[in-house]
Amino acid sequence: MGKAVVLRVNGEEYELEVKPQETLLDVIRERLSLTGTKRGCETGDCGACTVIMNHKAVSSCLVLAVEADGAEIVTIEGLAKEGKLHPLQEAFVRHGAVQCGFCTPGMILSAKALLDENKNPTEEEIRRAISGNLCRCTGYTKIVEAIKACSGTL
Amino acid sequence: MLRSMQPFNYLRPSTLSEALKLLGDHGREAKVLAGGTDLIVGMKEKGLSPRYVIDIKGIEGLDGIGYDPNEGLRIGTLATMSEVSASSCVREHYLFLAHAAGEVGSVQVRNRATIGGNLCNAAPSAETAPALLCLDAVLTVAGPKGERAVAIEEFFRGPGMTVLDGEILTGMLIPPVERKGIYIKHSPRNAMDIAVIGAAAAVTPKEGGWENVRIALGAVAPTPVRVHEAEELIRKKGQTKEAIEEAGRMAGETASPIFDVRASAEYRSEMVENLVIRALSELCDS
Numbered sequence: 001m002g003k004a005v006v007l008r009v010n011g012e013e014y015e016l017e018v019k020p021q022e023t024l025l026d027v028i029r030e031r032l033s034l035t036g037t038k039r040g041c042e043t044g045d046c047g048a049c050t051v052i053m054n055h056k057a058v059s060s061c062l063v064l065a066v067e068a069d070g071a072e073i074v075t076i077e078g079l080a081k082e083g084k085l086h087p088l089q090e091a092f093v094r095h096g097a098v099q100c101g102f103c104t105p106g107m108i109l110s111a112k113a114l115l116d117e118n119k120n121p122t123e124e125e126i127r128r129a130i131s132g133n134l135c136r137c138t139g140y141t142k143i144v145e146a147i148k149a150c151s152g153t154l
Numbered sequence: 155m156l157r158s159m160q161p162f163n164y165l166r167p168s169t170l171s172e173a174l175k176l177l178g179d180h181g182r183e184a185k186v187l188a189g190g191t192d193l194i195v196g197m198k199e200k201g202l203s204p205r206y207v208i209d210i211k212g213i214e215g216l217d218g219i220g221y222d223p224n225e226g227l228r229i230g231t232l233a234t235m236s237e238v239s240a241s242s243c244v245r246e247h248y249l250f251l252a253h254a255a256g257e258v259g260s261v262q263v264r265n266r267a268t269i270g271g272n273l274c275n276a277a278p279s280a281e282t283a284p285a286l287l288c289l290d291a292v293l294t295v296a297g298p299k300g301e302r303a304v305a306i307e308e309f310f311r312g313p314g315m316t317v318l319d320g321e322i323l324t325g326m327l328i329p330p331v332e333r334k335g336i337y338i339k340h341s342p343r344n345a346m347d348i349a350v351i352g353a354a355a356a357v358t359p360k361e362g363g364w365e366n367v368r369i370a371l372g373a374v375a376p377t378p379v380r381v382h383e384a385e386e387l388i389r390k391k392g393q394t395k396e397a398i399e400e401a402g403r404m405a406g407e408t409a410s411p412i413f414d415v416r417a418s419a420e421y422r423s424e425m426v427e428n429l430v431i432r433a434l435s436e437l438c439d440s
Contacts, residue, residue: 003164019161020161020162020163020164020207021158021159021160021161021162023194042157042198043157043195043198043199044191044194044195044259044260044262044263047260047262050262056236056265057261057262057265058262058265058266059191059260059262059263059266061194062190062191062194062195062262062263062266063190063194063266064164064187064190064194066164066166066209067187067190067209067211110261110262113261114261128261129261131260131261132259132260132261132262132263133260
């Protein structure tokens with residue numbers, strides 16, 4: 001039995017019929033083909049599926065698509081504007097904060113949710129904000145540096 | 155899909171009475187959904203497959219946090235861990251409860267997980283339970299026959315089990331008693347980890363000593379527990395170094411921890427003793 005929902009993703013409105021057992025992650029990837037949002041552990045442990053929902057970072061694998069009805073959602077595809085990368089994306093490239101890239105979309109969205117709320121976070125606040133995003137390549141230092149470089153500039 | 159859920163019916167009542175009716179109609183085939191950070195994980199990897207999922211987030215009046223000097227601190231069941239940990243009322247009156255809520259999972263989890271869900275999931279390690287036990291929280295429970303108040307100490311029945319019987323936890327009230335407290339979470343990782351042990355202590359500082367001594371533990375028994383003998387000892391003997399050490403020993407003996415992948419039972423018992431001593435000593439110094 002499908003349920004009609006309206007999702008606002010990256011400023012665009014999508015009217016969809018979803019099954020109750022479909023997660024927001026399923027819908028974003030399989031139905032909207034926005035595959036920048038990664039499917040990792042599926043149990044809220046790794047942060048790869050992080051999106052911003054109503055201004056808060058959430059694990060989209062732990063949100064039912066029906067629960068997101070009417071919500072405002074930002075995925076990694078919503079950050080670049082007119083072919084120009086978002087300053088956080090620029091900083092990640094510049095600081096070498098991307099290696100395999102699998103954690104990057106979630107990492108950047110966690111960082112964005114932090115900076116939207118707190119323009120000048122301390123290093124501890126940055127580390128705490130991304131503590132739910134696992135990266136197995138970088139050792140986090142360059143990621144923290146990239147986020148720090150954007151403090152106070154967004 | 156690596157971990158998909160079995161199909162279910164999603165119900166989103168807009169009033170409490172409608173929700174209770176649905177819960178009554180579907181009984182054991184239904185699960186109440188709040189933040190979903192435990193329920194959805196359970197449905198994906200622990201074989202939980204309810205036929206009906208009743209989402210209570212469409213019901214008004216179950217969220218919010220407020221303090222009234224006569225009534226106390228009221229926390230709605232749907233208040234998220236992020237809201238509890240950032241709430242100025244919580245931070246002003248019971249900072250250690252804000253700290254405990256801030257220890258849950260990650261930012262992403264705290265933005266969804268609710269305080270009511272944390273209690274109803276009834277994990278022995280429930281992060282907010284030891285602090286709420288120390289604060290004598292009174293839970294408000296709504297059922298088909300009306301509302302009742304349940305002392306938090308009576309709420310847990312075993313791992314994953316509570317006294318709720320066709321009922322919904324709607325919120326909690328913490329009596330307006332001045333207290334200072336501390337919550338210490340012991341786990342290998344700072345983030346995204348389940349407590350190997352959680353220890354909380356709270357007291358009301360009075361001239362010449364402490365009143366309302368409370369010591370509570372998580373993850374060392376089938377439910378979160380208070381350690382009454384150790385509380386009684388501190389009440390009788392005062393906050394001396396000897397009494398605190400003896401209270402720690404008592405707590406270590408009272409605990410009936412499990413041996414699991416996170417730690418051995420022996421390790422947990424010994425750490426309980428140390429954490430209780432540390433908690434009480436820090437309350438002496440603060």
